[in-house]
Amino acid sequence: xxxxxxxxxxxxxxxxxxxxxxxxxxxxxxxxxxxxxxxxxxxxxxxxxxxxxxxxxxxxxxxxxxxxxxxxxxxxxxxxxxxxxxxxxxxxxxx
Numbered sequence: 809x810x811x812x813x814x815x816x817x818x819x820x821x822x823x824x825x826x827x828x829x830x831x832x833x834x835x836x837x838x839x840x841x842x843x844x845x846x847x848x849x850x851x852x853x854x855x856x857x858x859x860x861x862x863x864x865x866x867x868x869x870x871x872x873x874x875x876x877x878x879x880x881x882x883x884x885x886x887x888x889x890x891x892x893x894x895x896x897x898x899x900x901x902x903x
Contacts, residue, residue: 814901826854837867841897844868851885862888869897 825873836843847865862885866873871891878884892898 811849813859833860833864836861838866844892844897848889848892852886858885861885865892 836847844865847861847868855861857882859878862881863873865871865888869892871888873884876884876887876891878887889898893900
């Protein structure tokens with residue numbers, strides 16, 4: 809998602825829609841459910857991309873964002889990861 813860094817003002821934008829208005833976002837979503845484990849790993853690693861990867865999970869799975877009560881991006885992503893594990897779309901975390 810290097811394109812985020814190429815668009816002036818995007819990194820400072822509070823509108824999350826600005827982060828998913830990239831062809832690269834659509835490419836990630838087009839990978840579908842097989843990409844969910846990789847997306848989850850990026851989120852759990854607190855990647856710079858975590859901001860829009862949660863949106864990719866929602867789009868790939870067809871879930872509704874209002875199904876997740878969250879106070880922060882971290883809370884939302886944690887809830888998404890938890891649900892992915894509950895629904896067995898990603899493996900349980902290894903201890």
